[in-house]
Amino acid sequence: MTAPTAPVDLPLPVLGSLSPSRAGDFMTCPLLFRYRTIDRLPSAPSPAATRGTVVHSVLERLYDLPAAGRTLDAAVALLQPEWERLVAAEPEVAGLFTDEAERRAWLGEARELLAGYFTLEDPTRLEPAEREQLVEVVLAGGLRLRGIVDRLDLAPSGDLRVVDYKTGRAPGEMFEGKALFQMKFYALVLWRTRGVLPRVLQLMYLGDREILRYSPDEADLRATERKLLALWEAIERATQRREFLPRPSRLCEWCDHQSLCPAFGGTPLPWPERVPGPEDPLPHQRAAVEAARQAG
Numbered sequence: 098m099t100a101p102t103a104p105v106d107l108p109l110p111v112l113g114s115l116s117p118s119r120a121g122d123f124m125t126c127p128l129l130f131r132y133r134t135i136d137r138l139p140s141a142p143s144p145a146a147t148r149g150t151v152v153h154s155v156l157e158r159l160y161d162l163p164a165a166g167r168t169l170d171a172a173v174a175l176l177q178p179e180w181e182r183l184v185a186a187e188p189e190v191a192g193l194f195t196d197e198a199e200r201r202a203w204l205g206e207a208r209e210l211l212a213g214y215f216t217l218e219d220p221t222r223l224e225p226a227e228r229e230q231l232v233e234v235v236l237a238g239g240l241r242l243r244g245i246v247d248r249l250d251l252a253p254s255g256d257l258r259v260v261d262y263k264t265g266r267a268p269g270e271m272f273e274g275k276a277l278f279q280m281k282f283y284a285l286v287l288w289r290t291r292g293v294l295p296r297v298l299q300l301m302y303l304g305d306r307e308i309l310r311y312s313p314d315e316a317d318l319r320a321t322e323r324k325l326l327a328l329w330e331a332i333e334r335a336t337q338r339r340e341f342l343p344r345p346s347r348l349c350e351w352c353d354h355q356s357l358c359p360a361f362g363g364t365p366l367p368w369p370e371r372v373p374g375p376e377d378p379l380p381h382q383r384a385a386v387e388a389a390r391q392a393g
């Protein structure tokens with residue numbers, strides 16, 4: 098195995114930024130990318146996404162406990178405090194449920210996902226090296242790749258395993274490539290920053306209790322880097338032309354922006370006065386969006 102080219106230090110000027118989800122947005126639908134990344138429209142919380150957030154938090158905190166204490170009961174006991182922590186940080190999620198019975202049913206589904214996790218691996222036998230780890234690199238040319246890895250496991254041999262929990266179901270064969278794209282993104286950043294090629298990329302689908310594993314090689318990661326640079330070029334071209342076209346698919350069913358989408362008879366928002374840079378914080382634009390929706 099040849100060593101990767103030297104990582105590029107962060108002080109390089111950052112001209113653009115991509116995370117796996119933002120890259121995925123552009124590949125799914127350029128207009129969706131625009132609304133999320135350029136217009137920075139908020140997405141309404143959903144029970145499924147919120148359940149995913151809480152289950153991820155529980156699985157992160159589970160590993161704060163001594164190994165012998167990492168039982169299913171202990172994980173389930175973390176659900177309520179993690180829910181309360183989320184409500185304190187994002188009070189709008191409290192409005193997801195019409196009554197306590199609905200919230201309890203939702204918590205029951207979260208318990209099922211945790212039970213699914215325990216059928217896939219035994220946390221008393223694992224000691225993760227890192228959890229919820231921010232990884233980032235700036236490539237030559239100024240594109241920053243940034244993401245948060247659920248878990249990194251380091252074997253005594255030095256082998257690195259990248260683990261991601263999914264609270265949905267495993268994709269069919271046709272969509273496996275899309276699911277692995279996110280993992281190759283993380284692997285590329287780790288390779289470029291640490292000089293270590295992760296040995297295994299592991300997606301854990303708690304919904305149907307399946308694991309998808311993949312061992313990347315250097316050619317994979319170089320191809321992922323080329324793909325991301327090409328994607329960034331396409332995004333820059335679309336920004337210059339102010340042209341982010343809708344690409345309808347079955348994912349539209351879950352899109353928060355149908356009312357602003359020409360594919361659904363909506364009128365797109367006017368182009369913003371200023372395109373946010375990679376370091377801009379996420380402003381809340383609920384008022385502007387609501388006004389545009391009501392006018393439409």
Ligand code: SF4
Pocket residue numbers: 126128129343344345346348349352353354355358359360361
């Ligand atoms: S509704 Fe579909 S086509 Fe329109 S912006 Fe959303 S994902 Fe894109």
